[in-house]
Structure formats: structure tokens, C-alpha cells
Amino acid sequence: MVKLAKEHNVNPKEMRAIYGETLTEIAAENEKVVAINCDLCSSMGLKPFAKAFPERAINVGIQEANGCSMAGGMSAAGMVPFFNTFSVFATRRVYDQIFMCASYPHLNVKIIGGDAGVSATSNGGTHMPFEDIGIMRVMPEITILEPSDSVMFKDLLRQLADIYGVQYLRFCRKNTVDIYEEGSHFTIGKANVVKEGADATIITCGILVWEAMKAAEALAKEGINVKVVDMFTIKPIDAECILESAKQTGAIVTAENHHLIGGLASAVSEVLAENGVSVPFEKIGVGEEFGEVGDVPYLMERFRLTDKYIAQAVRAAVAKKG
Amino acid sequence: MQIEELRKFSADIRIWTIRTIAEAGFGHIGGSASIADVLAVLYGDVMNVDPKNPKKEDRDWFVLSKGHCAPALYAALALKGFFPMDWLKTLNKGGTNLPSHADMQRVPGVDMSTGSLGQGISAAVGIAMANRIQKKDNWTYCIIGDGESNEGQVWEACQTANHFKLDRFVLFVDWNKKQLDGTLEYVCDPVSLENKFKAFGFETETVKGYDVKEIRDAILRAKEVSGKPHCIILDTYKGLGVPLAEAEEFNHYLTFDHVKGEESIEEIKNRLENGTYPGGDFKW
Numbered sequence: 001m002v003k004l005a006k007e008h009n010v011n012p013k014e015m016r017a018i019y020g021e022t023l024t025e026i027a028a029e030n031e032k033v034v035a036i037n038c039d040l041c042s043s044m045g046l047k048p049f050a051k052a053f054p055e056r057a058i059n060v061g062i063q064e065a066n067g068c069s070m071a072g073g074m075s076a077a078g079m080v081p082f083f084n085t086f087s088v089f090a091t092r093r094v095y096d097q098i099f100m101c102a103s104y105p106h107l108n109v110k111i112i113g114g115d116a117g118v119s120a121t122s123n124g125g126t127h128m129p130f131e132d133i134g135i136m137r138v139m140p141e142i143t144i145l146e147p148s149d150s151v152m153f154k155d156l157l158r159q160l161a162d163i164y165g166v167q168y169l170r171f172c173r174k175n176t177v178d179i180y181e182e183g184s185h186f187t188i189g190k191a192n193v194v195k196e197g198a199d200a201t202i203i204t205c206g207i208l209v210w211e212a213m214k215a216a217e218a219l220a221k222e223g224i225n226v227k228v229v230d231m232f233t234i235k236p237i238d239a240e241c242i243l244e245s246a247k248q249t250g251a252i253v254t255a256e257n258h259h260l261i262g263g264l265a266s267a268v269s270e271v272l273a274e275n276g277v278s279v280p281f282e283k284i285g286v287g288e289e290f291g292e293v294g295d296v297p298y299l300m301e302r303f304r305l306t307d308k309y310i311a312q313a314v315r316a317a318v319a320k321k322g
Numbered sequence: 323m324q325i326e327e328l329r330k331f332s333a334d335i336r337i338w339t340i341r342t343i344a345e346a347g348f349g350h351i352g353g354s355a356s357i358a359d360v361l362a363v364l365y366g367d368v369m370n371v372d373p374k375n376p377k378k379e380d381r382d383w384f385v386l387s388k389g390h391c392a393p394a395l396y397a398a399l400a401l402k403g404f405f406p407m408d409w410l411k412t413l414n415k416g417g418t419n420l421p422s423h424a425d426m427q428r429v430p431g432v433d434m435s436t437g438s439l440g441q442g443i444s445a446a447v448g449i450a451m452a453n454r455i456q457k458k459d460n461w462t463y464c465i466i467g468d469g470e471s472n473e474g475q476v477w478e479a480c481q482t483a484n485h486f487k488l489d490r491f492v493l494f495v496d497w498n499k500k501q502l503d504g505t506l507e508y509v510c511d512p513v514s515l516e517n518k519f520k521a522f523g524f525e526t527e528t529v530k531g532y533d534v535k536e537i538r539d540a541i542l543r544a545k546e547v548s549g550k551p552h553c554i555i556l557d558t559y560k561g562l563g564v565p566l567a568e569a570e571e572f573n574h575y576l577t578f579d580h581v582k583g584e585e586s587i588e589e590i591k592n593r594l595e596n597g598t599y600p601g602g603d604f605k606w
Contacts, residue, residue: 034455055455061485066478069441073448076426076434077383078456081448096438101445105426105435 002192003181008210011150016045016114016173018150019157023082024049026161027056032080033161034058036067044084044114045173068094068111072101075108080161086120087113087129087170091136102166103139110160111168116146116206117257118299119172120291128291129170134262136168137235143167143188144235148209151180152232159188170206174296177210179230191238197227200251200280200314203242203268205231208255208284211300214307219314226314234264239271246272246279251317255284255310280320282313323366328534331401332362333594336563337587338397342410342420343576344583349413349422352573354394355564356498356531357386357465359600360556361398363537364463373403376430382460383449385434387442388467388496389423396420396429404431440473442466443493447479450491461545465494469501472510477522483551484523492544492552493524497531498560502574515555524553531556532563532600563600565589 027033027049035041035049037059050057060067064085071081083090090113091098102109113132115121120128136144145160145167147153153171160167179194186192194209195216202212209230216226227249229241246252252272256264265283272281286303300306323331335358343349365371369382386395393413400407405419412418419428423437433449436442446464453460466476483491495515503509512518519526525547529536537556544552561567565586566578593599 034452058451058486060478060482063478063482065441065475066444066447066482069444069475069479070448070451070482073385073434073445074452075448076445077449077452079452097441097444100435100438100441 002184002186004194005178005181008177008179008213010175011178012175013150014045014174015150015153015171015176016043018153020045020048022154022157024052026158027053030080030161032078034074034079034081036060036071036081036083038062038064038067038085038089040085043173046084064089064093065097068097069101071109072105072107075102076105080108082110082112084112086115086127087132088127091129091132091168095135098166099139103142107166108164109166111166113168113170114173116170116172118291118296118303118305119174119207121295121299122293124293125291130259130286130291131262132170133234133258134266137262137267141165142235143233145169145188145233146206147171147232148206148230149176149179151178151182151184152186155184155186156188172207176207179209186232189233189236189238191241192230192232193227194230195226195228197225198249199225200253200317201227201229201245201249202253202255202310202314203229203231203245203264204255205234205264206257208257208305211305211307212255212310215310215314218307218311224314224318231264234267237267237271242268242271243275243277246277250321251280253282253284253310253313253317255305257305258285260285260287280317282317284310284313325535328362328366328538329599330594331366332359332534333590333599334401335361335394335397336590336600338401338410339394340564340583340586342393342397342413344578344580345411346413346415347579348575348577349393350390350574351564351567351576352500352560353388353391353467353496353498355561355567356558357391357394357496358563359532359534360465360494360537361394363534363541365398365402367538368541369463370460371431373431376404380458380460383433383446383453383462385436385442385446385449385464386424387436387446387464388439388470389436389442392422392424395424395432399429399431405429439467439470440475443476443479447483447488447491450488451486454488454490459490461490461492463492463494465496467501468495468497468499468506468512468515469509471495471512471515480519480522480524487549488551489548492541492554495519495553495555496558497555498558500560500572500574504572519553519555523550525550526553526555528555528557531558559604562604563590568604
């Protein structure tokens with residue numbers, strides 16, 4: 001069951017701390033769980049894990065390719081590996097390793113990428129993944145997740161440890177706004193409707209869920225009643241929810257901390273096109289450009305990802321409804 | 323197996339590799355030929371494996387990192403009874419269980435899928451690590467190609483094997499002197515493989531890679547050394563023991579039919595009888 005948090009505050013605990021605590025708890029219950037780190041054990045919040053289970057915290061050093069292929073080998077030999085590094089390295093740098101040692105041989109590897117999109121902040125364009133979902137989405141059978149807050153993150157991590165297969169989860173390592181009430185449980189592959197509405201639907205994920213909620217609140221004051229969908233599973237996408245939302249509200253807006261090509265906008269529009277659904281469609285995301293340095297507020301504005309731009313897109317979509 | 327039986331087993335691996343590739347019409351014969359002897363030692367003597375229970379818990383593991391030489395591995399596995407010999411007729415044909423590169427999902431006895439060079443060794447290091455974490459005392463064996471050692475990931479894997487002192491990991495390097503575009507020195511000079519593996523912390527020795535006794539003895543010596551990963555460099559020659567490949571300067575991938583294949587098989591049998599197997603009067 002999913003419940004919204006009573007108050008939407010910035011959680012004082014960083015998401016990476018949540019990661020370290022949760023994976024340690026999971027490892028205490030499941031002796032097969034191992035963490036493979038690439039000299040980013042601290043940055044990924046996994047020091048508590050390494051302290052609790054030193055023999056299961058494999059720091060291979062700055063060797064993403066080797067670490068990722070090792071994860072496949074460890075899975076073949078019965079372990080449940082979590083492969084950890086920044087999202088750009090967890091996907092772009094080790095694409096062939098994921099293909100060869102995890103996906104193609106149908107192994108059980110969890111790929112955890114820190115610093116989704118603009119949350120790479122001062123590491124800048126080299127470290128800012130706007131393409132990761134796009135390149136991972138074409139990998140057959142992979143599951144792609146992006147949690148929107150710490151409650152969802154914890155719940156998804158627990159599920160990842162229990163399900164067999166290759167999953168890629170991208171997350172913001174720092175503090176995020178509480179969206180859900182503690183104890184909420186999510187079903188992978190089933191979107192969560194954060195708010196019902198009749199005039200348009202914002203389909204979003206990750207840290208843009210909060211932006212979409214703020215946009216919806218502002219639009220309500222203008223008399224536009226917006227549905228907000230947290231599409232935390234980007235693959236397999238919840239087609240039923242998309243089609244129902246299109247039918248119910250007659251307009252779709254996607255919002256993502258990612259390129260407009262290959263990610264949520266692409267996945268949602270594919271569902272609409274495949275099903276012959278023609279509704280006004282607007283998208284918020286990063287265009288044909290690379291990331292750059294800056295803090296999150298700067299980058300959100302720079303790449304036009306904030307509630308203000310989402311609200312504009314909704315107005316444009318609603319206007320097109322005629 | 324006794325030494326003479328191992329020699330016969332390696333000849334059978336070569337013979338069935340030839341027949342397998344001839345049926346397909348083309349394939350990676352050169353590098354398959356040069357690993358026939360080490361495969362014979364591993365599957366004929368050293369490894370704890372059960373063809374009737376390929377995934378048994380306490381088995382030794384093997385990763386063919388140079389996955390394109392799967393025809394030799396498939397021949398060894400079929401001869402050991404992991405799957406019917408008939409399957410060998412289907413290599414690379416539509417719907418086959420035996421694709422060109424080693425495939426753990428389709429082939430009983432294949433412990434890891436490989437084909438993108440440089441990765442199988444990492445997977446093998448992961449397997450050795452996982453077995454140690456699970457407190458198993460089994461061994462993990464891996465063959466890389468000498469050309470494969472062009473790949474940077476090979477050396478990443480070696481650093482990890484050394485750092486974690488994976489002493490139940492035995493790496494073989496098929497030092498057959500040639501890669502696809504020419505000799506090692508021509509394409510990417512390895513300088514000294516032995517010195518490199520020693521520098522990376524491996525207990526390293528070089529043996530005649532076509533001599534089953536030398537290979538077996540080297541493995542037995544490696545097993546006596548604890549605290550370090552092991553590297554056995556197989557000094558061999560690409561295509562060795564397969565006359566039709568020996569005759570070609572570059573034999574990475576050859577096209578040949580059963581007629582030509584059977585001529586080579588006859589010669590292999592002659593060499594066995596003459597006591598000159600596998601190389602015959604092959605000139606290095």
C-alpha cells in the first residue's frame with residue numbers, strides 16, 4: 001500500500017546513507033548479497049556495509065569494467081551482487097560488460113548508479129548522466145528504476161535483492177523531498193498515482209516527482225486539475241496506466257531528469273503511438289546538449305526542469321485539447 | 323587419466339573440433355587447436371566435474387575467456403558426455419545449442435558465457451571470489467588468449483586476483499604467438515608475458531603448452547602454492563596439431579570441408595602412432 005507523506009520536507013538523511021543502511025540490513029538477512037565497489041564505497045554510502053560485512057564488500061578499485069564482469073561471475077556462482085558506482089560509469093562505461101556478463105547470460109546483477117542527471121552537480125558534464133536510461137532501455141529484459149524518495153528507495157532495494165534478473169536503479173545520492181509515508185510498498189512495473197486529476201497527466205519519476213506535485217498545486221489555483229503519475233519503473237513501463245491516464249485526462253506531459261530522447265518521453269510516447277492514442281503531448285527534459293557544473297537549483301533552471309516549466313508544458317497541452 | 327590417455331583425449335578433442343568446424347564449413351580453428359591439450363588435462367584429469375550433473379555444488383569451474391574457441395570446448399564436453407555428440411554437427415546452424423562463442427545458457431558444462439574478449443577472466447575472478455566467500459574449496463580455471471591480453475580489462479582482473487590473493491584461481495595463457503591480424507609483436511608487442519604476470523603478483527611459469535604431462539605437472543605445482551593466484555603460460559603455436567591449420571601462416575579463422583578435415587584427422591592418427599603427436603615434424 002502506498003500513502004503520501006503528511007508533510008513534504010527535505011529528508012535530513014542523504015539517499016546514500018539510506019542506501020548504506022538498507023543494503024546492510026538486507027545483507028544481514030541474505031548472506032548471498034555482496035557489494036562490488038569501484039573506489040566509491042564512501043561516495044555511495046556503503047561504508048556501513050563494508051564495516052558490517054568486510055568479506056562481502058569487494059572494492060576492486062577504479063576498475064568498473066572488471067567489477068561489472070566480476071558481478072556476473074559472482075552471480076553465476078550463486079551470489080547476489082550489487083554493482084555500485086556513479087550512474088555514468090555504471091552504464092555508459094560498462095555497457096558491454098553489462099551486456100556480456102549480466103544480461104546476455106541471464107544472470108542476477110543489480111546495477112546501482114548514483115547521481116542521476118543534474119544531481120551530479122559539481123562533478124559536471126563528464127559525470128552527468130542524461131543518456132543512461134536511453135542506453136539501458138535497449139538492453140533486452142532489463143528492469144530500470146528511479147526512486148523518487150527515500151521510502152521508495154528502501155522498498156525497491158529490498159525487492160531487488162529478492163528478484164532474479166538484471167536491474168538498473170539510478171538515484172540522487174543527496175537529500176530528497178519526502179513524497180511517501182514510511183512503510184509504503186511499491187510494485188515494480190506498476191506506476192504510482194500521486195494525485196488524481198481530470199485535465200492532464202504529468203508522468204514523471206525521480207526528483208521531478210516533487211516538481212510535478214508543486215506544478216500541480218500551482219495549476220490547481222488556475223483551475224487546471226492535473227493527475228500526477230510517479231513512473232518509477234521506466235522499464236517495463238506501465239502501459240495500462242499511461243493509456244488510462246490519456247483516456248481519463250486527454251493530455252500527457254512527461255517530465256524527466258534525462259535527455260528527451262530514449263527516456264521517459266520516448267517510452268510513454270511509444271505506448272501511446274503503439275495503441276493509436278492521439279492526445280496533446282508535451283515533454284520536459286534535457287535537449288541536445290551536455291551537462292555542466294552547478295548546484296541542483298541552478299541546473300534545474302538551466303535545463304528547464306522545474307515546476308515552472310512543467311506547469312507551462314501542462315498549460316500548452318491543455319490548450320491543445322481545444 | 324594416465325598421460326597416454328590424456329594425449330589420446332587431446333587428439334580426440336582436435337579430431338572432433340575439426341569435424342565440428344568442417345560441418346559448419348568455417349570457424350576458429352587456430353586458437354581451438356592450441357588449447358586442445360590444456361582442455362584434455364582439465365576435463366580428463368584435473369577438474370572435479372560431473373557430466374551427469376553439470377551444475378553440482380562443489381564442482382571446479384572453468385571459463386573460456388577466449389570464447390571464440392568454443393568449438394574445442396564443445397568437443398571436450400561432448401566427449402566427456404555433457405551432451406550428445408550429435409550436437410557437434412549443429413555448430414552455428416540456426417536453432418543450434420552450440421553458438422560460435424561459449425554459451426552458459428545453452429550448453430551443459432559451460433560455466434560462463436564469453437565472446438567479448440577480456441571479460442571472461444573478470445567473470446572467473448568473480449567466480450573464484452564467490453566460491454571463497456561461500457567457503458568452498460573448489461578451484462576456478464580460466465584460459466585467456468595471448469592476443470586477448472591486449473585488452474586492458476585482463477590486467478584489471480589480474481590486479482584484483484592478486485589483491486585478494488585468490489589462490490584457488492589458475493589462469494592459463496594460450497601463448498600461441500598469433501592473433502587475428504598477425505603475430506603478437508606485429509599487432510601489439512606484449513614484451514614479456516611471463517614477466518608481466520609475475521609483476522602482477524601471479525605465481526607464474528611457462529610450460530610446453532602442447533605437452534599434457536607438463537601442463538598437468540604445472541597445475542599440480544600451482545596447487546601447492548598458497549596465498550597467490552597462479553598463471554601457467556602455455557608455450558604453443560596457433561593451429562598446432564591440426565595439419566590443415568599448421569599449413570596456413572594465418573589460421574585464426576579458416577574455411578574447410580570434411581574432405582580436407584579428414585586428411586588432417588588421418589595425419590593426427592599417424593602422429594599418435596609414430597609418437598610425434600601433436601606437432602609431428604612441425605617447424606617452429
